[in-house]
Amino acid sequence: MNELREPKLAGEGSSDYEVYIRTDELLVLQPEPETWKHRDELLFTVVHQSSELWLKLAIAEIDYAVLNISQDSIQAASRYLIRARDCINYTTAQLPMLEKMTPWDYQLVRTALGHGSGFDSPGFRNLRESLKQLVESVQAVLQRSNLSLEKLYLNVEDNEALYSLVELLVDIDEALMIWRSVHVKVIERTIGATVNGTQGTPVEVVRNLRDRSIMEELWEVRVDLTDRADRELTDN
Numbered sequence: 001m002n003e004l005r006e007p008k009l010a011g012e013g014s015s016d017y018e019v020y021i022r023t024d025e026l027l028v029l030q031p032e033p034e035t036w037k038h039r040d041e042l043l044f045t046v047v048h049q050s051s052e053l054w055l056k057l058a059i060a061e062i063d064y065a066v067l068n069i070s071q072d073s074i075q076a077a078s079r080y081l082i083r084a085r086d087c088i089n090y091t092t093a094q095l096p097m098l099e100k101m102t103p104w105d106y107q108l109v110r111t112a113l114g115h116g117s118g119f120d121s122p123g124f125r126n127l128r129e130s131l132k133q134l135v136e137s138v139q140a141v142l143q144r145s146n147l148s149l150e151k152l153y154l155n156v157e158d159n160e161a162l163y164s165l166v167e168l169l170v171d172i173d174e175a176l177m178i179w180r181s182v183h184v185k186v187i188e189r190t191i192g193a194t195v196n197g198t199q200g201t202p203v204e205v206v207r208n209l210r211d212r213s214i215m216e217e218l219w220e221v222r223v224d225l226t227d228r229a230d231r232e233l234t235d236n
């Protein structure tokens, strides 16, 4: 008998894998067939629950990056922000699974949701709070380094670590914009473009939120550089 296969952790489950990952508890968190209004409730719940888990990890990584930035550990902060960006991209990657429900089947799933809406997603709500802290901490480190964004972008070679950090903010901002664009398309394919959501919000309102930024200056600095180039680099 292989001793390594014998469980040694205390807790619920017949193997150490089940005990540590807590699969018994995890796998009963989805609606059971007996209560389904439609069998696609499983697909719908798995996509939402896994999104909440990826966002939980994204938030933890961003919070740790903020701590690192406050200690001027800029490269370490970037390492954790790469993870956070990837977490957001994983939530985007799974959105198209929802388009595998037929529009009518989703109407049946929807009857099970009550007034449940993504507006109340703890993942997205807490992510917004963590991103506010991140933006503040990046603004503070730029100030400590006596750098405006424009100065940083003009002197990248002298400030590689800070440039990578700021570009990761752009990555995260862009990843969220892409998530919102894909989400709006999922909505339009599923319930239509001119209706209201489960909390009464017109889809058009969600569409207009797509390009909201965590830090407008990240995008404005590109414009400033183009203006500067027009002034300094053109012949006429």
Ligand code: HEM
Pocket: 047, 048, 051, 052, 095, 098, 106, 116, 117, 118, 119, 121, 124, 180, 183, 186, 187, 190, 191, 196, 197, 198, 199, 200, 201, 202, 203, 206, 209
């Ligand atoms: C069939 C799939 C989906 C449909 C039809 C849908 C529909 C909607 C609608 C109509 C709204 C506007 C608010 C309201 O309900 O009145 C909304 C908002 C929202 N939903 Fe979804 N949604 C879907 C999937 C998801 C998923 C997988 C997530 C991930 C957790 C999510 C997160 C959000 C968030 C965060 C908002 C707030 C608006 C924003 O930040 O852009 N939704 N959704």
